[in-house]
Each structure stands twice: as C-alpha cells, then as structure tokens.
Amino acid sequence: MLRTIIFSSVLVSFLAIISVNATERSATTLSYACAGCHGTAGVSAGTSIPSLAGLPSEYFIEAMQKFKNGKRGATIMDRIAKAYSNEEIVAMAGFFEQQTWVAASIEVDAEVVAQGQTIHEDKCARCHLAAGKYTEYRLPRIGGQWADYLYFYMKNAQIEGFKQPQPKLMKKSLEGLTEAELTALAQFYAAQ
Amino acid sequence: MKIKLIIVLFFTILGFIFPLASWAVNNETDAANVKCIECHERITPNVVNDWKLSHHSREGVTCAHCHGLDHTTSKDSEEARLPQPATCAECHEKQVKQFRSGKHALAWTVMNAMPTTHKLPMALTKGSKGCGGCHKIGEKTPEEVAQLKEEGSGYGHAACDSCHTRHIFSKQEARQPQACQTCHMGFDHPQWEMYSTSKHGVRALLKQNGVLPETAAGPTCQDCHMQDGDHEVRTPWGFLAVRLPLPEDEEWRKDQITIMQALGVLDPEGNPTPRLEVVKAADVIRSTQADFDKEREKLLNACSNCHSDKFAKGELAKGDDLIKKADHLLAEAIRIIASLYQDGVLEKPESYTYAFPDLLTFHDAPRPIEHRLFVMHLEHRMRTFQGAFHNNPDYSLWYGWSEMVVDLSAIKDMAEELREKYEANGGLAKNIQLETTTSPEGK
Numbered sequence: 001m002l003r004t005i006i007f008s009s010v011l012v013s014f015l016a017i018i019s020v021n022a023t024e025r026s027a028t029t030l031s032y033a034c035a036g037c038h039g040t041a042g043v044s045a046g047t048s049i050p051s052l053a054g055l056p057s058e059y060f061i062e063a064m065q066k067f068k069n070g071k072r073g074a075t076i077m078d079r080i081a082k083a084y085s086n087e088e089i090v091a092m093a094g095f096f097e098q099q100t101w102v103a104a105s106i107e108v109d110a111e112v113v114a115q116g117q118t119i120h121e122d123k124c125a126r127c128h129l130a131a132g133k134y135t136e137y138r139l140p141r142i143g144g145q146w147a148d149y150l151y152f153y154m155k156n157a158q159i160e161g162f163k164q165p166q167p168k169l170m171k172k173s174l175e176g177l178t179e180a181e182l183t184a185l186a187q188f189y190a191a192q
Numbered sequence: 193m194k195i196k197l198i199i200v201l202f203f204t205i206l207g208f209i210f211p212l213a214s215w216a217v218n219n220e221t222d223a224a225n226v227k228c229i230e231c232h233e234r235i236t237p238n239v240v241n242d243w244k245l246s247h248h249s250r251e252g253v254t255c256a257h258c259h260g261l262d263h264t265t266s267k268d269s270e271e272a273r274l275p276q277p278a279t280c281a282e283c284h285e286k287q288v289k290q291f292r293s294g295k296h297a298l299a300w301t302v303m304n305a306m307p308t309t310h311k312l313p314m315a316l317t318k319g320s321k322g323c324g325g326c327h328k329i330g331e332k333t334p335e336e337v338a339q340l341k342e343e344g345s346g347y348g349h350a351a352c353d354s355c356h357t358r359h360i361f362s363k364q365e366a367r368q369p370q371a372c373q374t375c376h377m378g379f380d381h382p383q384w385e386m387y388s389t390s391k392h393g394v395r396a397l398l399k400q401n402g403v404l405p406e407t408a409a410g411p412t413c414q415d416c417h418m419q420d421g422d423h424e425v426r427t428p429w430g431f432l433a434v435r436l437p438l439p440e441d442e443e444w445r446k447d448q449i450t451i452m453q454a455l456g457v458l459d460p461e462g463n464p465t466p467r468l469e470v471v472k473a474a475d476v477i478r479s480t481q482a483d484f485d486k487e488r489e490k491l492l493n494a495c496s497n498c499h500s501d502k503f504a505k506g507e508l509a510k511g512d513d514l515i516k517k518a519d520h521l522l523a524e525a526i527r528i529i530a531s532l533y534q535d536g537v538l539e540k541p542e543s544y545t546y547a548f549p550d551l552l553t554f555h556d557a558p559r560p561i562e563h564r565l566f567v568m569h570l571e572h573r574m575r576t577f578q579g580a581f582h583n584n585p586d587y588s589l590w591y592g593w594s595e596m597v598v599d600l601s602a603i604k605d606m607a608e609e610l611r612e613k614y615e616a617n618g619g620l621a622k623n624i625q626l627e628t629t630t631s632p633e634g635k
Binding site (some may be wrong): 133135 | 223224226227228229244249250251252253254255257282283
C-alpha cells in the first residue's frame with residue numbers, strides 16, 4: 001500500500017513537472033521545434049527554408065500570426081503556427097531576434113548575380129537598402145538569405161489570390177518579372 | 193627566454209590584428225546592424241511611437257528609407273538625411289507631382305523673393321520662428337538645404353510634413369481642416385478664423401465632434417481646395433487678389449494698375465518691372481484669363497455638391513465685386529501717398545525703387561503713413577475679400593471693409609497734416625513728422 005502511495009506521489013509530481021514545463025516552455029526550448037527545418041539558432045541549412053536568426057521580432061510575430069489565422073499561405077507553417085499561443089510566439093520572436101545572422105552559402109553564377117543587381121537597383125533598392133542587408137521592424141533581411149526561399153516567396157507573390165500579405169509597392173515591383181529574372185534577383189540577394 | 197619573447201610578441205600582434213579584423217567585419221555589415229528604433233525608443237520615444245502608428249511602419253518603410261543609413265550613433269546625427277519632397281516622391285510620385293504644380297511648392301521661393309525677408313532676423317525666416325515656419329512647405333534645392341545647415345538652421349525643412357505631420361504622416365490628419373489651421377490664420381490670411389466660424393466650417397466641425405452625422409454636408413478646406421485629393425492647391429485670385437488681364441471696367445482697371453504699381457510689378461509709368469517676372473514665376477498671380485477660369489471652375493465644381501450653379505456663381509461674383517470696391521479704397525490711399533512723394537512733401541524712402549509706395553516692404557515701411565497703408569492692404573483688404581469667399585459676413589464687413597474705410601480716413605488726415613507741416617517748413621520735406629494721435633497700426 002505504502003509503495004503504491006509513494007509510487008503514485010512520485011508519478012503525480014513527475015507529471016506535474018512535465019505539465020508545468022509544457023505550459024511554460026522557455027524561448028530556447030520553443031526554438032528547438034523550429035530547428036529541425038530552420039536550423040540551430042535560426043540558421044537554416046537551406047535551401048528553400050529561410051534563416052530566422054536576427055529577424056526583427058515584429059516581422060516574426062506578424063508572420064506567425066498570419067500563418068496561424070490563415071492569412072498567409074504556406075506549405076506547412078500555417079498548421080505549425082496554430083500550435084503556439086500568442087505569448088509563445090512573442091517569446092520565440094525575441095529568441096530569434098537575438099541570434100546572429102549567418103549568410104547563406106551557395107554557389108552563384110556571377111553573370112546571373114549581375115543581372116539580379118540591375119533588377120534590384122531598378123525595382124527593389126528603395127526599400128531593401130544595402131543590397132537587402134538592412135533590416136528593421138517589419139522589413140526582413142534578404143541579403144544573404146537562401147536563394148530558393150526568396151525565389152518561391154517572390155513567385156508566390158505573383159500568383160493572383162495567393163495569401164501572402166506584402167506592401168503594395170512590392171507587389172507592383174514584382175509584376176511581370178520572369179522566372180529567370182526572379183532567379184537572378186534571388187541569386188543576387190543570396191550572394192550578399 | 194627567446195621563446196617567451198616570441199610568444200609575447202605573437203599575442204601582442206594578435207591583440208592588434210583581432211580588433212582590426214573585427215572592425216572590418218562590423219563595418220562590412222553596418223547596414224545590417226543599424227538599429228534606429230532601439231536607440232530612439234529611449235531618446236525620442238514619441239517619434240518611434242508615432243511612426244509605429246503610421247502606415248509607413250505597416251508597409252515596411254522604416255527610418256533609413258527617409259533618413260539614410262549614414263547616421264548610426266549620437267556623434268554623427270548630422271549625417272541623418274532630412275527628407276525633402278523628392279524623398280517622398282520615391283513612393284508618392286503622383287502626389288508630389290501635383291504638389292509641385294501648386295502654390296505650396298513655391299512658398300519658400302516666395303518668402304525669399306519678398307524684399308522684407310532679408311531684413312528680418314534669421315530666426316524668423318529661415319529659422320522657422322516667423323514666416324519660415326509656414327513657408328517651409330515650399331520645396332528647397334539641395335544647395336538651399338546645405339546653405340541652411342551652414343547658417344545654423346539644420347532642421348525643420350521638410351515640406352510634406354507641414355500637413356502630414358511627422359512621424360505618423362497621416363493621410364486622415366491631412367484631410368482635416370485643422371491641418372491648414374497653423375498657417376492659414378492670423379494677420380494677413382485668417383482663413384481658419386473665417387472658415388471655422390462660417391457655416392461651412394461650423395458644420396464640418398460639428399461633424400467631427402459627432403453632433404452631425406458623418407455623411408452630412410460640411411465642407412472642409414480640402415473639399416474645395418484639394419478636390420479628389422489633388423495636391424495642387426491654387427485659387428482663382430491668388431494670394432493678393434490681383435491678376436491679368438486687367439478688368440474691363442475702367443475704374444477698376446485703373447485701381448488695379450495703381451495696386452500693381454504699389455506692389456512694384458509695374459513702374460510708376462505702368463511698365464512691367466523685373467519684379468513682375470519674379471511674381472509670375474512664384475505663381476502669386478494668375479496671368480491669363482484661362483488660368484483664372486480654370487481655377488474658378490474647379491471651385492464651382494465643389495460648390496455644386498450643395499448649391500445650384502446660379503447661386504454659386506452669384507456668391508463668387510459678390511466676392512469679385514467686393515475686391516473691386518476694396519481696390520478703389522486702397523488705390524485712393526496709395527495715390528494720396530504717391531502724391532506726397534511727387535509733390536516733395538515726403539522724401540522717397542531710400543529702400544524704395546521708385547517714388548511710389550511699396551507694399552512689399554511690409555513692416556519695413558519707413559513712416560506711420562506708409563505703415564498704415566501696409567496694414568490697410570495686407571490685413572484689411574485681405575480680410576474683405578477672403579471673408580467674402582469664405583462665407584464669413586463679419587470678417588468681410590467689420591474686420592475688413594470697415595477697417596479699410598477707417599484706414600483711408602486716417603491716411604487722408606495724416607497726409608493733410610504732413611502737407612500743412614510741409615507748407616509751414618517753407619517747402620522742405622526734411623524732418624517733417626506727424627503729431628497725429630492716430631495709431632499707425634489702426635488699432
């Protein structure tokens with residue numbers, strides 16, 4: 001009997017600890033779930049998954065909220081985001097903002113990068129300053145981001161009806177760009 | 193011992209190289225490390241808060257887009273770029289193009305074209321504590337901005353923020369009549385006082401505080417002067433209510449010529465002066481009938497939302513007629529003073545180009561009689577016609593017309609006294625002074 005009581009007490013205490021940890025997971029703990037795709041400390045191993053390290057928390061929070069509320073289309077993030085409370089999203093945002101950015105490491109074609117630079121200067125440079133390296137508030141860093149991710153992001157933006165909130169100016173700038181031009185832009189940014 | 197020395201030297205050199213390498217890396221990634229918000233949330237929290245409430249922040253337009261990336265610490269604040277309309281045009285091309293074709297864009301040029309501007313303290317003009325505070329809405333060249341910085345007036349020279357105040361830059365704010373209030377009030381252009389106490393303004397303000405429903409009629413300044421959000425702001429009569437071609441009515445024609453002579457755009461013989469070109473370039477007057485008609489039609493279009501064409505045309509014609517009558521009073525006063533110069537009773541002021549009153553010298557008018565003329569022109573004549581067009585009976589009559597009548601009477605009295613003294617002085621203009629108790633300001 002005594003054994004049963006002791007065993008039950010230990011079990012209840014153990015479950016209680018698990019339960020507390022489940023509801024009050026630290027930002028670092030929460031980020032482990034992201035690491036599988038977005039890399040350790042938000043540095044993605046590529047190529048179509050974005051790095052999150054150093055991302056301004058405002059951008060992260062807005063993106064997660066939009067995934068969660070079905071306002072931003074996704075492959076899987078719309079389902080994953082639903083698993084997190086608003087407080088957890090804020091905590092994760094703070095964690096990733098504090099991480100150090102590591103630029104993507106890909107092989108690029110210099111000629112294609114040069115084409116991308118021309119398009120960048122014509123259409124994107126007024127917002128994405130310093131070759132896309134500048135980031136603040138809701139403006140994400142794209143200089144050094146993975147090329148495939150950037151390509152798909154821009155491609156999705158061109159699809160009528162695809163839920164991907166973005167500034168009007170960006171939608172306008174991307175209008176009419178061919179796949180080759182999008183590739184060039186993506187390579188230019190990835191090379192930064 | 194030698195090995196120890198080598199080790200020490202190795203680490204010493206490393207100690208120099210490492211920070212240098214680290215500096216190089218940091219320098220290379222400076223753009224990524226610019227954190228305006230982090231600092232300014234502490235230094236100027238309301239600036240950041242305003243911006244966070246703005247459409248700019250929602251659209252990803254941040255500090256660096258307008259101020260550049262060069263200012264990164266408190267020691268290099270001079271490097272922050274101060275925006276001009278060209279900065280706003282990077283995104284708001286249509287609005288800036290409209291703005292540039294209207295009078296507001298020329299406000300800085302107009303201020304600098306006034307002969308009196310250069311006699312006032314810098315703080316009042318380029319320093320924005322006087323005329324410059326409102327005329328800053330005018331566009332400045334990069335050279336002018338650089339010059340302002342050199343002269344110690346490095347801030348406050350953006351233009352669009354006159355109505356879309358920084359850093360919230362609200363479209364909604366700029367659509368309210370209060371957006372115009374700071375500048376269109378007071379001595380020579382009390383449009384706010386006229387409008388806000390007119391039935392147009394009263395209804396608009398009652399809509400704002402919820403007494404009248406939102407959909408009720410109640411025109412704002414913008415409804416008439418910036419229809420459909422058009423940032424080109426111009427009026428048929430321009431600022432000073434003089435225009436070309438001259439009126440067909442013979443008496444009014446003569447009166448307008450006299451006023452133009454006193455404005456220095458025609459010489460005493462009636463020939464155009466270089467100042468006419470400056471005034472035309474600054475778009476202060478409408479110089480063709482078609483130009484006037486275009487602006488009048490625009491206003492009638494606004495009136496037609498509530499009034500019949502016949503009624504609206506009739507009301508505007510009453511304003512035109514009041515200008516004609518007010519011009520007659522002012523022209524008489526100008527001629528009285530001009531005759532004092534011509535008859536030798538008064539010496540031509542040194543700063544005047546001609547022996548003729550110069551209304552654009554403003555308060556630099558040399559003597560009480562010329563001061564009184566200036567007030568009659570820029571305060572009271574303006575109120576007479578502005579009050580009529582802004583539908584404010586009291587302004588047109590008591591603060592405008594009636595004051596002009598008093599001004600003319602005082603100028604006649606002063607002229608008579610000066611002539612008497614001149615006679616008594618044996619026909620010498622020198623040292624003649626008025627003893628009249630009439631205040632030169634007419635207050």
